[in-house]
Amino acid sequence: MSRTELGGYRERLLAAAVNCLQEKGYARTTARDLVAASGTNLASIGYHFGGKDALLNEAIVSAYDAWIEHVEESVFGGPLAGPREMLERAMVALVDVFAEMRPQLVLAVEAYPAALREELLRAKLAAVYGRARQAGIDMINRAAAELGVELPFAPEALISVLIAISDGLMIQWLLDPESTPDAHQVVEALAALSAFIA
Template sequence: MGHRERLLVGARNCLYERGYTRTTARDIVAASDTNLASIGYHFGSKEALLTAALVQAFEEWGVEIDRVLRDGTQPDLMDRLESMWTGLVESFATQRPLWVAGIEAFALAEHRPELRAQLAESYARARPALATFVIRDGGEDVTDETRKAVGSFLLALMTGLTVQRLLDPKAAPSGEELAEALRLIISAVNHTASA
């Protein structure tokens, strides 16, 4: 493994242990057994390295979520959504440090345009995959804007669930509870529309 890869691994470990803002370049060098000059050579700055490590970690987690989505073969959409949300909830047990680092990075993105751009790009890639999970067969006539809206809606739920799970895991809803809540909302909308 070369310096670049070791830096990414070391940066990810630091993100998980110390967080985005508390990680120093020296922490990363110690965790990666490299040198300070390697950070500048390969990434330009500590912030760029931390951002790359965070994005890489989210993409690897995305592979796990893709597996959950592919396993969601139930014909009923609500059952698939429940399966997706349950998989997400289960990932908090193993991926909590990633979620904490991610929430910290979201807040930092306000003042770091390069971080904001990379996180926005990650979200842009996630939207179509999530929309495809909901809009399956027969979705050929669905516009790109609608697909984007569906993916954005699911991302909003995932982000909100993340924050709830981080703050108060016992009070945060389960996948089953989210699916039931959505069923009730749909029923209320249908009732209002028919009235």
């Protein structure tokens, strides 16, 4: 396969970084691993990203961004019957994909400790969470407009809570998949909680 068919060096390095992160983890991925997996050279890492860590950070961010896009496509993949259906679709895209996305989940969890020690990665992940929150807010506003309903709340806090639920379930699933609720159970629990505290 020619270089053109494989894509440019930058794209190949990013794809290789995602693969290496999923297979080896953040701390164990070396620049040589990235070069071998991408079919590029050491100089191309510095040229396109400034260094190995910057490349790995960018790969982590791209994995998060892809997940955000997946959720939005799932929510609006067909007509919505109501707010509960929107929540169910979002939860399916966030929770019921854990088995097929296991390598990405491990990558996400491994990014947290690295971000605690590396300021640039922490800033990039904070920005990703900001984009995720904004995407969620936009989805709620779009759904409300499509359904012709007025929101009885500001969506900002709700989105942060839903992200926290998804992140928490992701960690639980990685440790004990059999005991982790699925999307339907999550929605049922949220509905029961809402009725209980109303």
